[in-house]
Amino acid sequence: MQKYILSPILAVFILLSAPLFGQKCGHDVLEEEVKRLYPNFEADEIEFISSVNFNETHNTEAVVHTIPVVVHIIYDTQSDNISDKQVRDAIIGLNEDYRRLNADTSNTRSIFQGVAADCEIEFQLAKLDPQGNCTTAITRTQSALSVGANNNVKGLISWPNNKYLNIWVVNSITLSGSGTGTVLGYAYKPNPGQSTTYDGIVIRHDRMGRIGTGVSMGRTLTHEAGHYLGLDHPFKGGCFAGDNCADTPPVLEASYGCNTNANTCSNDSPNKPDMIENYMDYADDNCMNLFTDDQRAIIRSNLANIVRRGYLVSTTNAQTTGIEPGMALPCAPQANFKASQTVVCNGTAVQFTDISTFGNATNWSWYFPGGTPSTSTAQNPTVTYNNASGNTFKNYDVGLTVSNAVGASQSSIDGYVSVQLPNSTIWANNFNSGFEFNPIPNGTWHVENSEGDNIKWERNSFNSFEGDYSVKLDNYNNAPDNSDALVTNFIKVDRATAMNFSFRYAVASKPGFAMDQLNVSVSQDCGQTWESVRSLLGPLLYATTNKPNPWNPTTSSNWRKVTIGLNDYVGNQPIMIKIGFISGGGNNAFLDDFNLDVTLDQEDLSAAHITIYPNPSNGRFSVQGLPAGTPYTIYSTDGRALQKGRLDIDASLELSAPAGYYLFQAASIRKALIIQ
Ligand code: ZN
Ligand code: CA
Secondary structure: OOOOOOHHHHHHHHHHHHHHHHEEOHHHHHHHHHHHHOOHHHHHHHHHHHHHOOOOOOOOOOEEEEEEEEEEEEEEOOHHHHHHHHHHHHHHHHHHHHHHHOOOHOOOOHHHOOOOOOOOOOEOOOOOOOOOOOOOEEEEEEEEEOOEOOOOHOOOOOOOOOOOOOEEEEEEEEOOOOOOOOOOEEEEEEEEOOOOOOOOEEEEHHHHOOOOOOOOOOOHHHHHHHHHHOOOOOOOOOOOOOOOOOOOOOOOOOOOOOOOOOOOOOOOOOOOOOOOOEEEOOOOHHHHOOOOOOHHHHHHHHHHOOOHHHHOOOOHHHHHHHOOOOOOOOOEEOOOOOOOEEEEOOEEEEEEEEEOEEOOOOOEEEEEOOEEEOOOOOOOOOOEEEEOOOOOOOEEEEEEEEEEEOOEEEEEEEEEEEEOOOOOOOHHHEEEEEOOOOOOOOOEEEEEOOOOOOOOOOOEEEOOOOOOEEEOOHHHHHHOOOOEEEEEEEEOOOOOOEEEEEEEEEEEOOOOOOOEEEEEEEOOOOOOOOOEEEEHHHHHOOOOOOOOOOOOOOOOOHOOEEEEOEEEEEEOOOOEEEEEEEOOOOOOOOOOEEEEEEEOOHOOOOOHEEEEEEOOOOOOEEEEEOOOOOOEEEEEEEEEEEEEEEEEOOOOEOOOOOOEEEEEEEOEEEEEEEOO
């Protein structure tokens, strides 16, 4: 089931990208300056291009070159000081595009599918700094130069650019002579004649990565890395010039938007449409999805040429920068791990992945209490959980110790994996939660704390919309991009005809820029995959803004309500609902009064669907299988109506009557009821 919902994230993207017509990338204006300074630049270019063998490199060589990267975050205020996680996400996206592992390869029109290339280039954050010390290769420098930045930021910090690709992340970019429009990034091509002083990529923080402050799919970085590796814009010089690639059709000028009908040059034979899919054009991020074989040939020739970019990917440099796989590094590993999923059904195999940083580990010691196996010395083990009994989540701890010759470290997360029997479900019509009765986690709610830190969703008795309790996330003290979720137990929805899910939320922001997100998603396959059904951020999320101190809701008007139609999820498969919060520098968050409002198929109601328990009872019993609000009547065996009403949300009833047989009736169904 595929759903297309215009998410607020997309809306923000459209708003920000709409006024960008003009100079999106600063490469061309800088190259004009370079040509003035280095008269041999163009002759070198022509000589280099003539050396590129466009024919031989069309097929993949099965050799992947890895470029060591350092990211310098030059921030003006904390809101530009993007997280390590956002930086890593940018590198992941970059690698997907350069390996043609991007999720949108199927959007490449068939006419261009044949020339779309896996460049066999990867980028990796360096593990050793220029002094040979272990590093995350993410530096942070506070400077007002971040606003309207250009080459002036490179004097603040720079690592030797023959060894590292330097990426400077800034608030905004201003280049003299770049004309109108917003410059999102820029980079220089390799050329042995030019000074390497300014080599590297400058990019706005909101174009770096797809999470946190990122507002796009990250293609600005892909584009600028293309320049860095020797590529031109396909529209360079118009229809009769171009980028030296025979497989990028000529294009008159930069493409904007996403116009698949554009064909601005007809001097190509056969006359092909403009390749708006090309990363090196200016189309919208969600229209770009390819490099071509000839672009790949230029990139790889630059990496094969030691005076251009070749030294970067040499074995010597891989050792200098610490990215040589498995090499000994002068520091202990710092343990960290992740799992393929953390809410699982009974018997599900979970893939654990070692994502430890700093020194390369040589030994791994995992412990999985409750799992099979319960310990492992593999780097990336697979563990199966069999929650043999019980009808609520069982939460299992996971721990990892990593070591090498220098030292060891340990990481563990309590209750990291939550296991549930697939047949122990709650009925849709009985699902409601105001957190009144039990702390979380409980039989209804699993708490997902992805980072394993001290900040997670917790029951809170000081602020609630209804009753005495709600749940709170101490987002005031949360780290950017941390992910914390509440996940429901399995909910049976097979007899529903319509469902609406609603809850109350109260979230505030701090002074300045904040990008928190509340995402609601649904799984129909025991948490293996999740479909997003609603994202709340910005004005949709915040009840109030500009709160400098830890915030709590004080009036009912601080609590906003969201109602989400879930009719598409009605069916035989039980569903799980996840309410995920991604921190973006805002203030505290509260949730309360969850309800799944279900319309049941009345025709399908049969006695078999209704359970009365306990039955026999002492007069206190519950009725399962009917929606809240359903009218009911209890009759004596001689047909007198003894009690009438509507079922409460918890469907519990009390009948004060002598021991004996009675009849419970709702809709057209009658069931025997026994009082002892
Ligand atoms: Zn460009
Ligand atoms: Ca054409």
